[in-house]
Amino acid sequence: MLNKRLPQDLAGWLMLVSDAEIPILRQTVRRLDKARQQVERVNGRDITDIVLQDPLLAVRVVAFIQSVGSKHLRSDITNIASAVMMLGVEPFFRTFEKPLAIESMLSQQPQALLGMLQVVLRAQRASRYAHEWAFARHDMNVEEVALAALLHDLAEILLWCFAPELAMEIRSLLHADRNLRSASVQQQVLGFPLADLQLALCEVWHLPALLTTLMDDGNGQLPRVQNVKLAVNLARHSVDGWTDAAIPDDFAAIEKLLHISRETLLARLQLPPELLPGLMSGPAAGRSASPNRLA
Structure with missing residues (x-):
């Protein structure tokens, strides 16, 4: 196929x-x-x-x-x-x-199927976070925010579907050098960043302008876009555990958006008790590209 x-x-x-x-x-x-x-x-x-x-x-x-x-x-x-x-x-x-x-399309490529399912898992987690935080912010339409988070990395999912070899190449390059920017690697392999494909698909499919705005990180000054982006970031950084160096920065930004303490945030995330001491006092660190991130 x-x-x-x-x-x-x-x-x-x-x-x-x-x-x-x-x-x-x-x-x-x-x-x-x-x-x-x-x-x-x-x-x-x-x-x-x-x-x-x-x-x-x-x-x-x-x-x-x-x-x-x-x-x-x-x-x-x-x-x-x-x-x-x-x-x-x-x-x-x-x-x-x-x-x-x-699963039928990728039946002969189990590694590609696994890669795609990992991105879907991230999207599901991001949507859940976005929904919860939008509700806490008394957003005027919580479902819009949750849907935008669910679709935020759609272009990456579609790349796994239609060009799994290229998706695996991008992932390998990011694994090999954690300092590489995802958009730069995508430009190198595809000739353009996946964010450009995402926005172009929104236009071709005539998706509502509001939904497109919420998915576009370029509108990061808007609180609703921040809600989506922070949910996507935390889902991406935590998909393999809670030790990613970017997570303390994620927490700080989420606390600022929701006007809550670290203790309250961790309680809402319902993390295992044994993780809480390290996450409560963990110092902020520079963001690093998670190895499973393409977009």
């Missing part, structure tokens, strides 16, 4: 990804099949819960909504619950019938 003749520039990648069928997680396929079998007992909240565990399905749902209905109505659909409500339960199942599972 993988395209071996890969594009050489951003425009080519944009065409490849935007024209392809976006796969979803096999677990999501199974959950959808189970829900479809009892459709008379399934409601919009049940479907939303399934979609929000899978960034690949989430972007498919949002992109599909942008292709139907009026321009004014589309601009108001900035979270999955609203999208599902607009579609309706039975039309949703008809629209997303027999989706392709990413």
Whole structure:
């Protein structure tokens, strides 16, 4: 299923990804099949819960909504619950019938599948953090912030899907030299940083401007964007444990955003008790690129 003749520039990648069928997680396929079998007992909240565990399905749902209905109505659909409500339960199942599972695409490349699943795990964790912090900040639409965090590293996930060899090359280079900047390595391997592909896909899929703004780190002066970015950072730095040198800086920024103490933050994160002494007093340190980070 993988395209071996890969594009050489951003425009080519944009065409490849935007024209392809976006796969979803096999677990999501199974959950959808189970829900479809009892459709008379399934409601919009049940479907939303399934979609929000899978960034690949989430972007498919949002992109599909942008292709139907009026321009004014589309601009108001900035979270999955609203999208599902607009579609309706039975039309949703008809629209997303027999989706392709990413595990099938990468069945012959177990290391690539593992790399992709690690990024999905990060995205799920980032979305959860973003949701919790947005709620604590009394954000006007918590679900928007959570969705933006879930989709923040979508281009990286798609790279693992459609060009796993290149994704593994980027990861290897970052492993070999922790001082390298991810964007620089992506530029070297792909010819552009993944953030550029991410924003270009948002435009091609006509994703709501608000959602695109929340995913764009260039808007970091906005508290809601800070919420998303800090959730993404902490998820990335903690995915392999809580010893990354960047975590103290993450904590300090989160405490500033939420106006809480280190003790309160650690309590909210619900970390194992044995980790707390070191994290309570750990000195701030310079950020280092986590080896599993591509974006």
